[in-house]
Amino acid sequence: MRWSEWRESGPSASACAEAPRSIxxxxxxxxxxxSIDAAAGESRAAGCRVEIATTTPRSGAGVAPTRAPCPxxxxxxxxxxxxxxxxxxxxxxxxREGENGAGLEVALVHRPxxxxxxxxxxxxxxxxxxxxxxxxxxxxxxxxxxxxxEELSPVRxxxxxxxxxxxxxxxxxxxxxxxxxxxxxxxxxxxxxxxAVALLDYEHDRRLVTELLEGA
Numbered sequence: 518m519r520w521s522e523w524r525e526s527g528p529s530a531s532a533c534a535e536a537p538r539s540i541x542x543x544x545x546x547x548x549x550x551x552s553i554d555a556a557a558g559e560s561r562a563a564g565c566r567v568e569i570a571t572t573t574p575r576s577g578a579g580v581a582p583t584r585a586p587c588p589x590x591x592x593x594x595x596x597x598x599x600x601x602x603x604x605x606x607x608x609x610x611x612x613r614e615g616e617n618g619a620g621l622e623v624a625l626v627h628r629p630x631x632x633x634x635x636x637x638x639x640x641x642x643x644x645x646x647x648x649x650x651x652x653x654x655x656x657x658x659x660x661x662x663x664x665x666x667e668e669l670s671p672v673r674x675x676x677x678x679x680x681x682x683x684x685x686x687x688x689x690x691x692x693x694x695x696x697x698x699x700x701x702x703x704x705x706x707x708x709x710x711x712x713a714v715a716l717l718d719y720e721h722d723r724r725l726v727t728e729l730l731e732g733a
Contacts, residue, residue: 604682607651608638609689623713626658627704633718647685658702661691672721
């Protein structure tokens with residue numbers, strides 16, 4: 518091929534100049550996609566509905582492109598509706614061996630603000646993992662530093678303000694500590710599992726203790 522022919526058929530100077538920018542854009546998009554995928558996965562695990570929306574820029578009004586526009590996609594992770602206000606919490610099904618071979622006992626806490634009996638739990642702090650939040654909340658409400666066991670079935674419901682809420686629970690055993698009345702809890706009781714089911718105020722807590730009975 519002659520030089521003049523190659524110049525006519527080869528890539529334009531502007532296209533060559535744009536190539537490094539396109540490569541950089543692809544790299545940036547890949548990094549954004551990885552971050553969005555990770556965030557979307559965590560949101561889905563927490564029970565949120567997630568959609569990934571793609572947008573492609575349009576040509577300017579009244580301007581006919583001389584060539585097909587370079588596809589450029591913007592990735593956006595969206596949490597739909599009230600799911601964006603989902604409350605994340607964690608807690609523990611704290612158990613110990615009863616005296617004289619009486620079987621497992623479960624720790625229940627009484628919250629005077631709500632006048633209810635429940636399993637110890639609470640909302641996560643900013644950037645806190647579910648497992649770390651579970652251990653912290655149990656220690657704050659019961660006074661026990663616990664050992665984390667297997668994770669139990671998550672609980673989803675609407676809270677008193679109508680917000681979607683997810684609570685993840687772990688089975689725990691106390692290693693040290695003792696209960697003292699605090700700002701949130703004024704009484705703690707160790708009860709056999711069947712008695713605990715009868716005293717608990719919430720069906721989702723009763724289901725978790727029932728799972729313990731069935732697996733014992």
